[in-house]
Amino acid sequence: MSGLIQTLRRTARLMVGLPDYDDYVRHMAAHHPDRPVMDRKAFFRDRQEARYGGKNGGRCC
Amino acid sequence: MIRHLPWLLTGLVGAISLAVVAVSRGEAVNALWIVVAAVCCFLVAYRYYALFIARHVMKLDPSRPTPALRRADGLDYVATDRTVLFGHHFAAIAGAGPLVGPVLAAQMGYLPGTLWIIGGVVLAGAVQDFMVLFISMRRDGRSLGELIRMEMGQVAGTIALFGAFMIMVIILAVLALIVVKALAESPWGMFTVAATVPLAMLMGAYTRWIRPGRIGEVSILGLVGLLAAIVYGQAIAQSPVWGPLFTFTPVQLCWILIGYGAVASVLPVWLLLAPRDYLSTFLKIGAIAALAIGIVIMAPPLRMPALTAFASGGGPVFSGGLFPFLFITIACGAVSGFHALIASGTTPKLIASESDAPLIGYGAMLMEAFVAIMALVGASILDPGIYFTMNSPAALIGTDAASAAHAVTAMGFAISPETIAQTARDVGEHTIISRAGGAPTLAVAMAEIFSHVVGGPAMKAFWYHFAILFEALFILTAVDAGTRAGRFMLQDLMALAVPRLGESRSQVPGLVATALCVAAWGFFLYQGVTDPLGGVNTLWPVFGISNQMLAAIALMLATAVLFRMKRDRYAWVTVLPTAWLLICTLSAGWLKLFSADPAVGFLAHGARFSAALERGELLNPAKSLEQMERIVFNDRVDAALVAVFLAVVLSLMVFTWRTCMASRRSPVPTVNEIPAHEASPRPVPA
Numbered sequence: 001m002s003g004l005i006q007t008l009r010r011t012a013r014l015m016v017g018l019p020d021y022d023d024y025v026r027h028m029a030a031h032h033p034d035r036p037v038m039d040r041k042a043f044f045r046d047r048q049e050a051r052y053g054g055k056n057g058g059r060c061c
Numbered sequence: 062m063i064r065h066l067p068w069l070l071t072g073l074v075g076a077i078s079l080a081v082v083a084v085s086r087g088e089a090v091n092a093l094w095i096v097v098a099a100v101c102c103f104l105v106a107y108r109y110y111a112l113f114i115a116r117h118v119m120k121l122d123p124s125r126p127t128p129a130l131r132r133a134d135g136l137d138y139v140a141t142d143r144t145v146l147f148g149h150h151f152a153a154i155a156g157a158g159p160l161v162g163p164v165l166a167a168q169m170g171y172l173p174g175t176l177w178i179i180g181g182v183v184l185a186g187a188v189q190d191f192m193v194l195f196i197s198m199r200r201d202g203r204s205l206g207e208l209i210r211m212e213m214g215q216v217a218g219t220i221a222l223f224g225a226f227m228i229m230v231i232i233l234a235v236l237a238l239i240v241v242k243a244l245a246e247s248p249w250g251m252f253t254v255a256a257t258v259p260l261a262m263l264m265g266a267y268t269r270w271i272r273p274g275r276i277g278e279v280s281i282l283g284l285v286g287l288l289a290a291i292v293y294g295q296a297i298a299q300s301p302v303w304g305p306l307f308t309f310t311p312v313q314l315c316w317i318l319i320g321y322g323a324v325a326s327v328l329p330v331w332l333l334l335a336p337r338d339y340l341s342t343f344l345k346i347g348a349i350a351a352l353a354i355g356i357v358i359m360a361p362p363l364r365m366p367a368l369t370a371f372a373s374g375g376g377p378v379f380s381g382g383l384f385p386f387l388f389i390t391i392a393c394g395a396v397s398g399f400h401a402l403i404a405s406g407t408t409p410k411l412i413a414s415e416s417d418a419p420l421i422g423y424g425a426m427l428m429e430a431f432v433a434i435m436a437l438v439g440a441s442i443l444d445p446g447i448y449f450t451m452n453s454p455a456a457l458i459g460t461d462a463a464s465a466a467h468a469v470t471a472m473g474f475a476i477s478p479e480t481i482a483q484t485a486r487d488v489g490e491h492t493i494i495s496r497a498g499g500a501p502t503l504a505v506a507m508a509e510i511f512s513h514v515v516g517g518p519a520m521k522a523f524w525y526h527f528a529i530l531f532e533a534l535f536i537l538t539a540v541d542a543g544t545r546a547g548r549f550m551l552q553d554l555m556a557l558a559v560p561r562l563g564e565s566r567s568q569v570p571g572l573v574a575t576a577l578c579v580a581a582w583g584f585f586l587y588q589g590v591t592d593p594l595g596g597v598n599t600l601w602p603v604f605g606i607s608n609q610m611l612a613a614i615a616l617m618l619a620t621a622v623l624f625r626m627k628r629d630r631y632a633w634v635t636v637l638p639t640a641w642l643l644i645c646t647l648s649a650g651w652l653k654l655f656s657a658d659p660a661v662g663f664l665a666h667g668a669r670f671s672a673a674l675e676r677g678e679l680l681n682p683a684k685s686l687e688q689m690e691r692i693v694f695n696d697r698v699d700a701a702l703v704a705v706f707l708a709v710v711l712s713l714m715v716f717t718w719r720t721c722m723a724s725r726r727s728p729v730p731t732v733n734e735i736p737a738h739e740a741s742p743r744p745v746p747a
Binding site for chain 2: 009010018021024027040043044046048051054055
């Protein structure tokens with residue numbers, strides 16, 4: 001049940017362009033331990049700009 | 062054999078339901094037959110055709126690293142669970158298109174639209190989405206323009222980019238026109254939509270400073286605000302002070318929207334665009350789910366005939382006969398070229414394994430077709446008299462209940478002035494006459510369905526405005542996001558001529574491109590709003606032609622890629638839908654240009670009016686010589702636009718042909734895929 005809620009939460013967030021923060025932190029730890037990691041707030045703002053800045057081709061009719 | 066048995070049964074149920082829908086005459090058919098037929102057909106198509114394409118045509122290889130694995134960065138490239146990604150992709154492709162097109166097409170009866178949506182999505186629409194996703198996935202998630210450039214050359218890529226920009230302009234104009242048609246002279250609707258602006262800004266401030274990143278929380282707060290706006294909207298609309306302040310004529314609304322588009326697309330994204338997108342996305346998914354549940358619970362009979370006299374042409378909603386105009390009126394839902402931009406956008410960068418591609422590419426499009434089927438059902442459960450009252454231009458039926466009832470009854474759909482007035486009162490509007498554009502019709506249908514399940518007749522007005530708000534909300538989000546995307550497309554195009562303009566560091570080129578983009582769609586919006594013929598019946602076919610042409614371009618790219626992969630023997634999978642789309646769009650474009658019938662051909666229509674103008678005569682519906690001149694001018698602009706689209710698609714046909722022939726001469730594959738064994742990525746271009 002908690003798995004289902006987790007999936008729904010992730011789906012809803014990705015629908016508006018927000019990937020999973022923990023995934024990002026894990027990726028940075030595994031591959032780029034030397035680079036700075038954005039905190040949740042910076043991550044959220046970065047993804048917001050990436051989705052809505054207009055370079056993603058916009059939305060469908 | 063045993064494992065095929067359930068699918069055989071599904072297919073059988075689908076075939077029987079389809080037969081019931083197709084052959085019943087005289088007595089009302091229940092809407093559930095259409096729903097069951099569609100669902101069964103989609104399931105069987107997914108199980109057999111999608112997997113056939115995956116296994117034999119594409120030869121998907123689950124061991125091959127996807128862009129999400131090769132380039133993993135935790136941001137743009139993230140291997141994502143397939144159900145989560147399905148939701149992301151579906152939310153990105155489903156917009157207003159699949160809700161509007163089928164409603165307009167219902168003027169020919171429910172049968173042609175149903176068959177085209179089911180057949181079109183299975184053989185064309187879903188194939189296109191799936192193929193483009195596949196092509197992009199094997200090329201690091203590149204965009205459609207880049208893919209065409211890679212596989213068909215620089216010139217072809219630039220032509221496609223230009224075509225895509227023009228299509229974007231038309232889409233934005235048509236979407237904005239739908240909002241104008243829905244909100245004109247409707248203070249209740251206008252207030253609720255206007256309230257979303259400050260509401261979204263409050264949400265934006267909340268996610269920016271108070272609780273950053275708490276999307277769920279802020280969306281619930283926003284939803285409460287929206288519901289309050291709908292509830293209090295009624296009192297505002299009836300207030301002698303506030304009501305007139307929120308009552309606008311179509312022309313006023315047109316200028317408000319143009320101003321809104323210009324301002325909103327240069328505001329920081331977190332302030333207005335992002336928070337409203339949260340609301341519109343979640344509301345859209347919720348409303349679609351609620352509509353599906355509502356239709357199943359209510360199980361309404363279809364009141365529209367299976368086939369009306371307008372199938373052979375002469376209909377009031379859009380001109381022209383079933384072939385080719387049905388196939389361009391229902392674009393999204395059956396096949397939509399715009400999806401090629403989405404399937405080569407964020408989705409291919411998120412896909413975890415090639416074996417997920419059928420579900421995402423083919424499956425999500427089937428889901429959109431299901432939305433289109435529900436919209437068609439919605440339009441068809443209404444009294445046909447109400448349907449034609451709402452969707453015929455005022456030039457044909459007048460503006461009061463008596464003249465509308467008289468004109469619609471004369472079309473063969475008996476209705477009384479009292480029924481028209483009562484329907485308007487039920488949904489809390491001054492009038493429902495000539496509310497073209499599909500959205501208001503669908504809103505009446507949704508009010509009918511939702512009030513049957515929750516609240517009874519007393520709630521109809523609430524549900525009507527809820528439905529209008531839900532449609533206006535995501536159309537406005539699309540206008541805002543589309544203007545931003547159009548700006549970058551235009552800047553890319555301008556940079557080809559003057560490289561300095563491509564620099565996104567400097568503010569000026571960006572502002573110039575934004576202004577040009579708004580001016581472009583604003584021009585067509587203004588033209589549509591002031592069109593004495595109603596606008597929708599002029600602009601929607603142009604939109605349909607352009608969208609289907611983009612689909613044909615995407616499918617031609619897919620064909621070229623199959624040839625370059627040396628999989629020619631399976632090329633029929635994309636060649637068949639390409640051929641059909643080319644036949645439909647080229648003949649529709651040709652008719653729109655050169656048909657001698659002034660109701661269909663732009664040039665014939667323009668010639669008739671300019672001849673009358675020379676004689677100093679006024680032709681209905683023009684009221685002045687100035688309006689006459691405007692009609693002639695609009696006809697010529699529309700004709701030029703259609704000619705441009707025809708030129709784009711014909712030139713890409715030549716490029717495709719050349720690419721395919723060159724690949725046939727080559728003994729080995731010439732495709733530009735990233736090789737399966739190349740595990741580590743090449744350096745990322747900055």
